[in-house]
Amino acid sequence: MNIKKIGLTALAGSLIATTAYAGTFTISGGAKISYKTTEDKTASSGFAMDQDISAAGSAELDNGMTISISHGLTGTGGISDTSTLTLGMGDMGSLAYSDTDISGGLKALDNIMPTAYEEEFDGLTGAAYAAAGNGAGFSWGSTVGGAAVSIAYSDNYNASDDRSDGGQSAAASASSSSSIGIQYAVSDTGLTVFGGMATEGQADTTEIDHTTIGAKYAYGPVTIGYQVNDEDNSAADNTAAADEDLETSIYGVSFMVNENLSVSYVESTTTSTATGAVDQELEGMSISYSMGGITISAYDNEGTAMSNVSGTNSEAQEILVTFAF
Numbered sequence: 001m002n003i004k005k006i007g008l009t010a011l012a013g014s015l016i017a018t019t020a021y022a023g024t025f026t027i028s029g030g031a032k033i034s035y036k037t038t039e040d041k042t043a044s045s046g047f048a049m050d051q052d053i054s055a056a057g058s059a060e061l062d063n064g065m066t067i068s069i070s071h072g073l074t075g076t077g078g079i080s081d082t083s084t085l086t087l088g089m090g091d092m093g094s095l096a097y098s099d100t101d102i103s104g105g106l107k108a109l110d111n112i113m114p115t116a117y118e119e120e121f122d123g124l125t126g127a128a129y130a131a132a133g134n135g136a137g138f139s140w141g142s143t144v145g146g147a148a149v150s151i152a153y154s155d156n157y158n159a160s161d162d163r164s165d166g167g168q169s170a171a172a173s174a175s176s177s178s179s180i181g182i183q184y185a186v187s188d189t190g191l192t193v194f195g196g197m198a199t200e201g202q203a204d205t206t207e208i209d210h211t212t213i214g215a216k217y218a219y220g221p222v223t224i225g226y227q228v229n230d231e232d233n234s235a236a237d238n239t240a241a242a243d244e245d246l247e248t249s250i251y252g253v254s255f256m257v258n259e260n261l262s263v264s265y266v267e268s269t270t271t272s273t274a275t276g277a278v279d280q281e282l283e284g285m286s287i288s289y290s291m292g293g294i295t296i297s298a299y300d301n302e303g304t305a306m307s308n309v310s311g312t313n314s315e316a317q318e319i320l321v322t323f324a325f
Helices: 105-109
Strands: 002-011 020-028 031-038 046-049 053-060 066-074 079-088 094-098 134-144 147-158 177-185 191-201 207-219 222-233 246-256 261-272 280-291 294-304 314-323
Touching (some): 105 177
Antiparallel strands (some): 066 079, 134 147, 177 191, 191 207, 294 314
């Protein structure tokens, strides 16, 4: 929903320059209401409204490059969640800085299986997942030889533990992190292959070597995919949960019934090297249906051996109604 669009003129100052740079600034949001149920009846269950608001601005510089800024606002009081500044450099790609959620490099490949709505871990309590962390940092992206290449760097990765809905904890790392991700769509085949690697600093001064590889194939209304995420922790004691190695394998399939209705199924298995750990199994079904200005989306997710602990299970369901304006 585009609430308001404002034309901006930025003046460099009479003592420096007299050139004006015209740009645009857009504030957008949406009307969304959802109902969620969870097995443990947490506070997140029940009806809720989406409180997200996005503000974005862009302008073209004298040298032909573009500069853009985006702010994601969420929660009571409009607290800033994510801000990103991007410099578009034409054939040289784009360079971005994010203050909380770096999105380039390996982060963009965490889980890109086909899905009609959400990932299979959404809403589940205590899910283990081999996945890149969040944090402030730079990312560069461009197309090289037909492949989409993205490189990321962070000196403050939040990467001490790959738990809780596939994300990592808020503890800042003690060393820098860097990653590269590559996606290549094979022309006229429907096949996309992707992969990447990373070195991620941890709060306890250790590092995680992270690799991802996978593929997606689209044929008519059907898309299938498979990927493997692997994390090797450099900690000397690799038997405790805090210092474990994780490997997550994911496969998914989606089907476009028609231009308005799509359904999907995704399943993942995460193994751990921690002593006494068992395989965590997650599965999720999603559906999305659009009619006019209304979209109805839903998922039904469940998991066993959450965090690789036997007998620890979780379930979650959600229905989301989105109104377009």
